[in-house]
Structure formats: structure tokens, C-alpha cells
Amino acid sequence: MSRAPRTGQWIQPFGVTRAGGPRLVCFPHAGGSASFYHPLAVKTAGAEVLAVQYPGRQERRTEKPFTDLGEMADRIHAELASPAGSPLILFGHSMGAVLAYEVARRLESDGARPLGVIVSGRRAPSVRLEETVHLRGDRALLAEVRQLSGTAAALLDDEEVVQMILPALRADYRAIETYQHRPGAGLTCPITALTGDSDPRAALDHVRAWDRHTTGGFDLRTFPGGHFYLTTQWAEVAAAIHDAITAFSAPAR
Numbered sequence: 001m002s003r004a005p006r007t008g009q010w011i012q013p014f015g016v017t018r019a020g021g022p023r024l025v026c027f028p029h030a031g032g033s034a035s036f037y038h039p040l041a042v043k044t045a046g047a048e049v050l051a052v053q054y055p056g057r058q059e060r061r062t063e064k065p066f067t068d069l070g071e072m073a074d075r076i077h078a079e080l081a082s083p084a085g086s087p088l089i090l091f092g093h094s095m096g097a098v099l100a101y102e103v104a105r106r107l108e109s110d111g112a113r114p115l116g117v118i119v120s121g122r123r124a125p126s127v128r129l130e131e132t133v134h135l136r137g138d139r140a141l142l143a144e145v146r147q148l149s150g151t152a153a154a155l156l157d158d159e160e161v162v163q164m165i166l167p168a169l170r171a172d173y174r175a176i177e178t179y180q181h182r183p184g185a186g187l188t189c190p191i192t193a194l195t196g197d198s199d200p201r202a203a204l205d206h207v208r209a210w211d212r213h214t215t216g217g218f219d220l221r222t223f224p225g226g227h228f229y230l231t232t233q234w235a236e237v238a239a240a241i242h243d244a245i246t247a248f249s250a251p252a253r
């Protein structure tokens with residue numbers, strides 16, 4: 001059974017509908033928002049692109065952000081769980097990669113297998129590292145964000161903007177840093193992993209470990225750059241996603 005996402009606060013379409021094709025649901029990184037994926041939507045062929053908008057940012061900034069990744073996955077899964085529609089492909093960057101995986105697990109447990117999952121800039125869930133950024137002060141938290149180059153430096157120099165984004169940013173870091181992978185069934189749908197070749201937060205061996213989490217096939221694509229390699233290579237990333245969508249959609253031999 002395929003499932004079509006509801007639109008609304010959680011799932012935001014980018015206004016491009018491709019009848020009959022799959023839907024690519026994009027999950028932002030920690031501190032990120034749905035609008036991060038607008039450049040991808042413009043360049044992606046072969047799928048309708050939608051993005052998840054987490055509470056606590058942009059038009060949802062007055063809502064309390066989640067601090068538990070499992071609860072986030074439950075809530076997003078509920079939004080995607082309608083009875084019929086185009087097949088789904090889930091794509092997430094960094095924290096969003098783990099969320100995409102956990103939502104895919106929930107969909108498969110319902111008998112609603114996605115066509116595939118595309119993960120970016122994140123080690124496999126089974127690779128556990130101790131991280132405590134969410135416990136640090138505001139300056140240290142912002143320094144981490146600056147180091148990864150995920151937010152324009154000018155925005156982080158604006159005190160009003162910083163005070164607006166800090167609660168959601170800290171909540172997201174707490175959610176991903178306290179996440180623990182639950183043993184059990186992996187995915188049966190294929191996984192494609194994308195990563196920057198100099199990402200300080202996603203060692204290549206740790207990214208390859210995603211192949212332990214599916215019986216449906218695994219592919220790895222590397223790009224030049226660091227943790228946010230995709231922001232300067234949207235066209236190349238879109239091409240890789242298109243290749244993955246084509247592979248996911250091919251009839252089984």
C-alpha cells in the first residue's frame with residue numbers, strides 16, 4: 001500500500017506536482033527548516049518534492065520544539081499515514097537522515113514500505129558516539145553551528161535572529177544527541193547514502209555502516225566538501241537523487 005502525505009503544518013509542498021510520480025519527503029537538519037530544501041525542489045526531476053517543517057521555527061516558531069527524536073518520528077509518521085497515494089521516498093540530511101530512517105521503519109511496520117530512503121551527512125544509527133553540544137552554553141552551541149557552516153554567518157551575528165532560533169536549535173541537538181538506535185528489524189527498502197568527503201561529523205566508514213540497516217540494497221555517493229556540501233552543489237545532489245529514485249523505481253529482477 002502506498003501512502004500520500006497530508007499537507008499542512010508538518011508537510012509542506014513546494015508547489016510542483018508531478019502526477020503519477022513518487023513523492024520525495026525531505027527532512028531538515030538540526031536547526032533547519034523546510035525552506036532549506038527549496039533549491040532542491042527547483043532542480044529535482046522525477047518526483048514531487050515536499051519538506052517536513054518541525055515545530056519551533058518559521059511559521060511554527062511559537063510552537064514548542066520536540067526534544068525526543070522518537071516522538072518526532074511518531075508524529076511525522078502519523079502525518080504520512082494516509083491510506084492511498086503516490087509512493088514515498090524519504091530524504092534527510094544530518095539529523096534529518098536519522099528521522100527519515102526512523103519514519104521509514106514505522107511505515108514498514110504498517111506494511112507501507114517506502115520506495116527507498118536517501119540519507120545525507122550522517123553516520124549510521126548503529127554507530128554510537130558521545131556528543132554533548134546540547135549541554136553547552138549558547139556561545140558554544142553557536143560556535144558548533146558556525147564550524148559546520150550550516151547557517152549564514154550574518155544571521156548568527158544578528159542577536160535578534162539568534163534569540164529566535166536558539167530554542168529550536170538546542171532542542172534539535174538534544175533530540176539527536178540523546179537518540180539511541182533500537183535494535184530490531186532494519187529496512188527492506190533500499191538506502192542510498194550521500195556525504196561530503198571532508199565532513200567532520202560523518203566519517204566515511206561510519207556512513208558506509210548504513211548498509212547494515214537494510215536488506216534492500218545500499219549505495220554510497222561522495223561529494224567534495226564538508227558537512228553542508230549540498231548547499232554549493234544542489235544540481236549535483238539533485239542528479240544523485242534522481243539516479244536513486246530511478247533505481248528505487250526499477251522493477252525487481
